Amino acid sequence: MKEENPEENANIESMIETFQNIINNPLSQKMLNKALVYCDKCGKTRLESALEYYLGKQDKICLKCKVTYELVEMIIHKALESFDTSEESLIRTMQDDYWEKGLVSTFKGMAEFGVKKPFTPGAPFQIVWNITQACNFNCIHCYENAGKKGPDELSSEEIIKGIDKLADLGIASIAFSGGEPSIHPHINEFIKHANDRGLYVSMATNGYVYNNYEKTKKLYDLGLQFVQISLDGVNPETHNKFRQKENSWERAVQAIENFKKAGVFVEVSTTVTQKNKNEIPEMIEFLRNMGVDWFMLYNFIPTGKGAGVSEIDLSPDDRLELLNLIYEENGKGDMQILSTAPQFADVVTHQIGDDQMIPTHFYNAEYSNPAMMKLSEFVGGCGAGRFYMSIEPNGNIYPCVFFPHDDEVKLGNINDDIEEIWLNHPVLKALRDKDILKGHCGVCESRYICGGCRARAYNYFHDLTYPDPGCTKNNNAWEEIQKNDVGSQPAK
Secondary structure, three states: OOOOOHHHHHHHHHHHHHHHHHHHOHHHHHHHHHHOOEEOOOOEEHHHHHHHHHOOOOOOOOHHHHHHHHHHHHHHHHHHHHOOOOHHHHHHHOOOHHHHHHHHHHHHHHHHHOOOOOOOOOOOOEEEEEOOOEOOOOOOOOOOOOEOOOOOOOOHHHHHHHHHHHHHHOOOEEEEEOOOHHHOOOHHHHHHHHHHOOOEEEEEEOOHHHOOHHHHHHHHHHOEEEEEEEOOOOOHHHHHHHHOOOOHHHHHHHHHHHHHHHOOEEEEEEEOOOOOHHHHHHHHHHHHHHOOOEEEEEOOOOOHHHHHHHHHOOOHHHHHHHHHHHHHHOOOOOOEEEEOOOHHHHHHHOOOOOOOEOOOOOOOOEOOOOHHHHHHHHHOOOOEOOOEEEEOOOOEEEOOOOOOOOOOOOOEEOOOOHHHHHHHOHHHHHHOOHHHOOHHHHOOOOOOOOOOOHHHHHHHHOOOOOOOOOOHHHHHHHHHHHOOOOOOOOOO
16 A cells, blocks of 8 residues: 655645635535526526536637636636646546536536535436336346336336436436336337437346347447446356346346447446355456456345345455455456445555555546545445436336335435425435444544445445445444344444
8 A cells, every 4th residue: 555645635635625615605606506597698507508618519608608607617727726637638528418417417516515525416417217117037136126017107208208307407327227128118219318318328137138139239329328237147057046037147148249249338237145256256257358348246235125135145254355356356457347335445445556546436447646535535435315316117216226115215206306306305415414324334434435335224224324234344233134133223
């Protein structure tokens, strides 16, 4: 681990504090909120006009939007200075419309919430939409209790209207899931419509029906840019037992090859349990050789069908060993290895070598300046209800797909005012406050870059603020589970 430079760290902290003070003062907040007003002359909000002018996508804006531009330019320059990032790199990245939407949402978040640890944007960056409960598999760990189509599922017309609503809200990305989205009769229509509305479109699938290349090419042509395919082992028998479907491994592998050939960005996902943990090293090599872009290692969550097989969950020591493996294997090839376990960020902070990595669990990027480490305190940690939300087949909204369908964590419905939900719902406010966490999570130095998986905490203990039992620092919580005395005592 590299030695820290106290003087350099103090300087970075000072610059970031200065940036926070500028954004969080009442005058800046007032001006940022005015920037959210729609401009009739420019045909969009003053903020959007100002950002497009700054990025060179628009060469003329009205006088009021020009005033907003001056504010936007000042904030961006201060942020670039604080986090030691080049303006050229930012402008180049933001030429992608999806990144621009994210930047707009970031500014809106500064207006609505200020600059806090962790940071919350003005709209979710992503919505995961389980468009149907129907599924052609019977996976033992399914969070959705998928199988048959639900009696109250939204019609295709209602889903299309919902996509429009999300696009109008400024959401950058939508991921179609299920159940199994591929067997929804209108999935192609949803993908095309979302793409036409300017959303980054992805899909999570078991890949069973995509053993045909022409089907995958069709999705790419319609606008599918990212696909996540489930594969639970390098051994076909391991996967097929998980999925309870013959030939499901072979078809998933064929789907991976087909989507890669079609030009879609391919992520393979694996829910790691006691049943398949020993296959992960071989899987890494197998998927690298296939040319997979990302390999996502999912936490097991005891919800849905998974609640009945909680004994397959990894122990904290097992999970730590897995996360250490991820750290060691990243950088050995082009494939990024990720984890839904927020504890990966903590692992990274304690294993920094010559090749430094930003301590987040959802994106692994090397960095050369220490300021990026400080930035992770604003963007890292569990993103449930902070960077994303989920929608169920009946339109009900939850912080993420791994929360049970309890009234206590239900946020509303697609027909409600989604912006109001995002800005003010008490469940979301609780999820965004890392200082109210119990157990070691509440005092951990890594709570802003990690904070534990809130879905795991809730599913095990029925408490959003309870410690995540997947961390070695919360062994007392894990011991509660092993004693079958889950949640009977408050966390110490």
